[in-house]
Amino acid sequence: MVPFQTQLMPAKPKRRLQAKTRRLLTQDWLWVRVAQIFVGLFFVAASYFKLTDSFFGARIVPISQDINYWLDSGFTLRGYREFLKFMLPYADFLASVVILCQCAVGVLLVYNKRLRWAAMILIFVQTNILLSTFNGFGFIVFSGVAIWLGVFYFFRESMTPRIWSLLTWALLLLGFKYQHQRYVVGDAWMSSFAPQYAHFQQDVMSIHPVLKQWLMNFWDGHAVLAPWLWASSWWIHTALLLLMLTRFRLYAGFGWLLIWVHRELVWTTGVTGEGTLYVLVLFTWVTFEEYMQQRYKPGWLLPSRQTWSGAWWRVRSWLGWGKKPSRR
């Protein structure tokens, strides 16, 4: 029943706003929602960017050129090639659909409405992009994290520890895939420092010229230490991914996030908007992991003995070998 005072004397609007703000700031899902707003704004910006890049203003690379590039480079998955070739004359229509979908996803996420619809649209769009660019270097991880976001927001409102573990596993697999790519190009060894540093000096811009200048001065002044630091970052990154399997995964995930924030600040023009999306995905993960850890005690990420036992009894029951004895 509504209290008597509330009916006759409603709180003043200003006080109501203050109370609402206080309630919002003390909620344990505050940072989960902040991350969601960031992700939503990112996809709104992505659609706006594509709108100007594909239709208005700086139309340098029409979407048909991108699609041709994917096809010519052999990026597209074999079974998907024919569909993409068929759609090539309608490239502007495709671009419009992608722009509309990404904008809708962004708006729904920002306003926290119809999350499952937003998630399904995001999964649909990004899966098509993944199929188009499947064999391209680095595309799997990039499309993968966007699909991961879609799956996460699909389950966010009804998340269970088991689904969250599976989602963490999926993110870890993408992380290991990325580390594998970096290993192939030699990041794990000191010998890769020289060409990378030259590339950094010549082509890459940091978030501020002073930061870049300071880093170059530091590396120039520590010629012996610099290659060690460079190579060790790959190993630290990998160690953090392994640590994600343990109950210390929140700390490891936060370290992983800091590595990407650092990359975004230092290799700004190198990691581009993809780096920003990695930061947002990891920010989403750590905020939700912290939210979950307030409710569930973290353990190893591997399936527990109880889970294995439950799965075994389910198989036995399906085969007709008997049912799990009930506890009394």
Next chain:
Amino acid sequence: MPSLFRPWSVCFGVVAGTIVAAMMLPGFFGLQKFTQWGAMYTDSWCRMDVYSANPNGGDDVKSEWVQASTVGPGAVFSAPMHNFMSCLMWARKVQCGRVTQDGWKVTWVSPEFKGKHFFDPQNACDVPLDPSAEWFRSKLN
């Protein structure tokens, strides 16, 4: 009791502030304004025509078309993002004085940003060297 001032909130707050300042609104905070927020497919934003001499001066001028960050060995990270200033500085520092594969020296550069030759009819090689030119050091020519 959930509180805004618990340790993890402080950590998340610092990261959120960094995201806003460095990725969402860098220009507002006096940082380099690249299009990081929601942008992709920007490889061709900064490119330039390079010449052996003033292209308006005569017929015997050799030229080449260059896309930013494509000189040198294959890079792990690509570097496609630029803004006006970084595009001009990249042209000035990396292209001016470079000897091309055909053996002629680049003395005149016309940079192009988002499809516009924004520095014409001036020569990017005439831009005075100031501290910002140190952003890019030519090493891979």
